[in-house]
Amino acid sequence: MKIKEINKTEKKNNPHGIDARLLYDKDEAQTVHITLQAGESLKPHITPVNVFFYILEGEPTILIDKEKQIVKKDCLVESPKDIPHCIYNNSKNVVKVLVVKVPKPTKATKIL
Numbered sequence: 001m002k003i004k005e006i007n008k009t010e011k012k013n014n015p016h017g018i019d020a021r022l023l024y025d026k027d028e029a030q031t032v033h034i035t036l037q038a039g040e041s042l043k044p045h046i047t048p049v050n051v052f053f054y055i056l057e058g059e060p061t062i063l064i065d066k067e068k069q070i071v072k073k074d075c076l077v078e079s080p081k082d083i084p085h086c087i088y089n090n091s092k093n094v095v096k097v098l099v100v101k102v103p104k105p106t107k108a109t110k111i112l
Helices: none
Strands: 019-026 029-036 050-057 061-064 067-070 076-079 084-088 095-102
Antiparallel strands (some): 019 029, 029 095, 050 076, 061 084
């Protein structure tokens, strides 16, 4: 059995400048745990694979294409490949999200 603890996993360098930790990295999928402090956000971007976001803590605002909505804890949001998306923490609380990309991207994400 292989177990990874978030606090013992190194922060991944990323163009968004946020706390992102790679938890799972196989050809079939990639999983990243992100933490957004109050006022932080990802940069709008397009991913070349399907992505889903599972909200672990807080209530981020999520943009998928042209639809923007506040999403509560314990909800899953789908983002199809090649569609602009973004996660914003417009609250005063910490937001934690599990980001799963299926399959693992072989092309770079396009920052908008």
